[in-house]
Amino acid sequence: MKLSTRVSELGPSATLLISARAKELVAEGKDVLNFAVGEPDFPTPEPAIEATVQALHDGKTKYAAASGIPELKKEVAKYYKNRFNLDYEMANVSINVGAKHSLYNIFQALVEKNDEVILPAPYWVSYYAQILLAEATPVIINTTDKSFFKITTDDLKKHTTKNTKILVLNSPSNPTGCVYNRDELLSIANFCLENNILIVYDEIYEHIIYGQEHVCIATLSDDIKKNTILVNGVAKSFSMTGFRIGYILAEKNIITAINNIQSHSTSNPTTFAMDGALAALQQCLGFIDPMKLEFEKRMKYFFTEINKIPNITCFEPQGAFYLFPNMKGLLNKDINGKKYSSTLELATALLDDLHIAAVAGEEFGAPGYIRFSYATSIEQIEKCIERLKKWLS
Ligand SMILES: Cc1ncc(COP(=O)(O)O)c(C=O)c1O
Structure with missing residues (x-):
């Protein structure tokens, strides 16, 4: 075959x-x-487990809304308001089967043949594979430990073409542990705005950061927020890798497209796992x-x-x-x-x-x-x- x-x-x-x-x-x-x-x-923190078990006992064992339960979307929006003072509505949120799936959905919704996605290396392995699966071209910017594994706008200038559609940024980074600061993010984000490049900002390690502040790139300006797709989830912050719950925050038209893809592929993330993720965001930040x-x-x-x-x-x-x-x-x-x-x-x-x-x-x-x-x-x-x-x- x-x-x-x-x-x-x-x-x-x-x-x-x-x-x-x-x-x-x-x-x-x-x-x-x-x-x-x-x-x-x-x-995994106990309240997340209890909420999941309770959900099972309460009969939450059936299909749920394909793009995630409204309670969890609302909680994600509330979390971004409390943590970053960012305003998102439920329609700006999609709940997915882990952040890996969030990213898969994003590439499927946004790129196709002849589109280029800028990917700084070292990169998390699945970005590369997922860009190829969407039939787009990964354009790699190599970095080394000498520059703390970070890209600059000069690097971006050299790698941008008329086909560039997305820049993927991951901070804190897997595998290097590098973290972009506010000024670095601001110049990168402004370059992307000027050149019509969407930013996919994977901040799944946002809480695991040493001696400095995590900057969510969407906080830098309203225009930057509109030009950014945020990816996050409960796997790393709450030690809930097996729950498979990730999420996306973005402009409504992007979220609608992603939700449509999801409704024809996985349907909803596991119903009772979403209750576990909800409890994590509501009760387990102290963990x-x-x-x-x-x-x-x-x-x-x-x-x-x-x-x-x-x-x-x-x-x-x-x-x-x-x-x-x-x-x-x-x-x-x-x-x-x-x-x-x-x-x-x-x-x-x-x-x-x-x-x-x-x-x-x-x-x-x-x-x-x-x-x-x-x-x-x-x-x-x-x-x-x-x-x-x-x-x-
Ligand atoms: C940078 C990065 N993004 C996304 C993910 C995916 O996380 P999840 O377990 O929620 O699919 C991982 C997991 O290793 C990761 O390292």
Whole structure:
């Protein structure tokens, strides 16, 4: 059977693949340190669970409104008013099956063949695949740790053509942990306004940020707000990855198009999961800070220790829960009688020889780096540092 051209170049998500391989090794009895996962290792807050169970008991086991229950849309709008003083109505909100699905819907609704989407690299893997699935062209802007993995308007100028339709920005970023400040966002947003480029702003890690303020780009001006599609969800902030609830805030015509797509694809996100997400937004904001403090503690330790290892240098993440060290200094060097010419090979060796699961930068469009998620215990991080030191000594 011939598969469609659309899927012919599509592989599975690398992060999920590595996690699966790590689980296999665990099943074989190996002491695997898993730094591949992209989810908080904290239990979901109790009020969210209770509300979900209650919803099941209350008979919320049937179809709901395809674009999400009105109560949750209202709560999302209220949350944006309280947190960012932004005015959105229910008609500006779409509830989706996780933020990954929010993004999928956005690309399906907005781009097609010959359209270009600017994507700064390193990028979260699924953006690239989803742009291709919408038959548009990802236009990559490469960045490095030297510029803190951030793009500037000069970069944008060089990559903008008459076909440019969207810029994807993710702050705090997966995989680098970089965070854009107000001035940087303002110049990027103004450039986009002047050049008729829509901004897709993925702020799913908005609460996991260290020592600085998260700036929602839509707060910068009314015109910028109109030119922005916000993506967010409950997965990372409330440790609710399995609930699969994400959401979009945008202009009404965009939301209507997205809702139409959703009504013919998934229909509503799981009915009772939406009650869980509602309870999270209403009752669980206090859950976030202790989790963030713990992430920050781990990050500081991991970052400090990994930087002490010769030939590895690491940029200090400002948000999210990933470390993205530069491992170029280890390539083509003799390590226990072997040489590795890419971080893809190096990451494979880390998993097979050291039982450390981490994701090669190649998967994020950034060879030379490896992503370590520190959504794991400090003990695991200590073991990882020990194993790396021993291996490299
Ligand atoms: C940058 C970014 N956006 C979106 C998502 C998707 O989140 P969700 O679990 O809500 O689909 C992730 C998850 O890893 C992410 O890292």
